[in-house]
Amino acid sequence: MGPTKSFPIPFNPYRILKREQPMKQQLAQILTHVVQQLKEQNLIPVETSVRVQLENTRDKAHGDFATNLAMMLTKQAGMPPRQLAEKIIQTLGSQPLIEKVEIAGPGFINFFVKDAAKFDVVTSVLTEGDAFGRCNLGQGKSVLVEFVSANPTGPLHVGHGRGAAYGASVANLLEAAGFAVSREYYVNDAGRQMDILATSVWLRYLQKLGEQFVFPSNGYRGDYILAIAEQVFERFAQRLQKPAFEVLANVFPDEGQEGGDKEKHIDGLIERAKHLLGSEYYGVFQIAVEGILADIREDLQGFKVRFDNWFSERSLMDSGVIDAALLKLQQSGKVYEQNGALWFRSTDYGDEKDRVVVRENGLKTYFASDIAYHFNKLERGFDLLIDIWGADHHGYIPRVRAAMQAMETNPDALEVLLVQFAVLYRGGEKVAMSTRSGDFVTLRELREEVGTDAARFFYVQRKSEQHMDFDLDLAKSQSNDNPVYYIQYAHARICRVLQQAQEKGLDFEPQNGLANLVQLTQVHEVDLAVELAKYPEVIARAAAVYEPHQIAYYLKDLANAFHAYYNASPFIVEERNLRHARLALISAVRQVLRNGLALLDVSAPESM
């Protein structure tokens, strides 16, 4: 058993920076000032340090905002919370935007904001437009978000889909929160898996040309391999054809045969391919990698997931970055030789065991590439590195972190976010998935059947580290069970209303609407304004903890508030000022729906 693991506290900008909606921010500042005054009044010790917590209430009976300040300071003040709350309220005095203040429960202080003040947000939304909700949490810090990074050995499947949807939304969120974001896909275009791919393609090419042999059980056997084999033929015609007996000469028997082994069999075939094809082998290899990458790119584009950079593992090797990184580890004295292999002493940093970086046969391990890759990321000057991995790779975190520590970089700069696999259900049955057996649902199939909007939304509805059941039938159904339509419908309805007003010859001027917000007095109208005001805060919080699902939930709430309003009162009314005010309000709702959906890369249709 190794020593107790101690990981650095994850980077959490939320603790450092916080941007609140204006009114709430003001109130929080005032409360901070109140704490100072309490010190001056000797009610609490001067050295008391406290972070003022002001939260949106869940229950309207508790007003609009509430603080637990009195309860937090009860010890330092040596006074019961409710009594201290009274002192706080006295110190606070009267405030222009506040209707009333109450002490409730164990000592909460509840603030009731004047309704008129709540509609200020409509003006903010309409003037800021697409920028409404953005903040400067990140202060322009550069972040590299690496995600998907599936091996280019076949099409993406629905497991990758979740990582893609999550990563893309996290990147969007961080961008909205003021980070300078780069989106990157790490391409594992080196190593044995790629050789298996290239060899599989060549073997299919040979079969196409009439060579007779049994396809290796460990080869890649999807239809996409046939398509790539076709490309190889277009490029090389029959020049790469070799007789089957020559291809199989001295190759270890495959699984299923007497004393066979599928791993040894495929390795033997790879060796034959390299031997028989010579330098042409890399031509096949290249076509295979590019063919699959092109497919993946196209697939992700259709899924509205974009990348700024596709980083090649081979480029690391070619540019000598791996050697440089290993040298750096050696210099820090954390590398030793044993049994002919080179080991990294990751146990010094809390890993369970030391890890091989160069094998006995001289080949560098995947881990060596990964060390070099992270080294390279830091060298490119990013302030924060975010890796989004499948949860099955969690055991990998300690060693990567260890490598970063050994290279004397700041290990806090790395944030690994794990995405659990989605378990698919079809017809109430769990869908068995295995890349090997070829029995998997591809992302492309999902997109075509469900649609990109629904799929993207579905994926980010759940917390990423939460196991998730993905009901294909439900996602496929174009019914109201599908929550994405609920939100999109709200947006389309608003567009339709504004269009109708125009068709009826009833004018709408946003400026006039903003000047007449006092006309809005209905409960539904106040509710909507309050909901709108939450949006910037939701973004800041969701970005700080990398949780796009909060956006999804927020949008459902906003859409719900709108639909309720819609059913309760007409917007296109004769009375001019009221009409303008109402249309301004729903225009603001439309804007926020659009902004929020954009963060998830879900479309905001004008009609449905």
Next chain:
RNA sequence: GCGCCCAUAGCACAAUUGGAUAGUGCAUCGCCCUUCUAAGGCGAGGGUUUCAGGUUCGAAUCCUGAUGGGCGCGCCA
């Protein structure tokens, strides 16, 4: 065996990161279209937050243990 993650209504999931009476959608039951899109709205029922302790003004949330599930423990990638 060791390590990491998870457990909330019949089902799928939230819960402002330690706050007040634990919410939302399906599903079930009852209402609302001669109206700007019913892909909508309103209402009802449904809970010992897996269990047992602990920490404190206060726990679904933090700590310990148990139970149940997922994943990981290669000179594979």
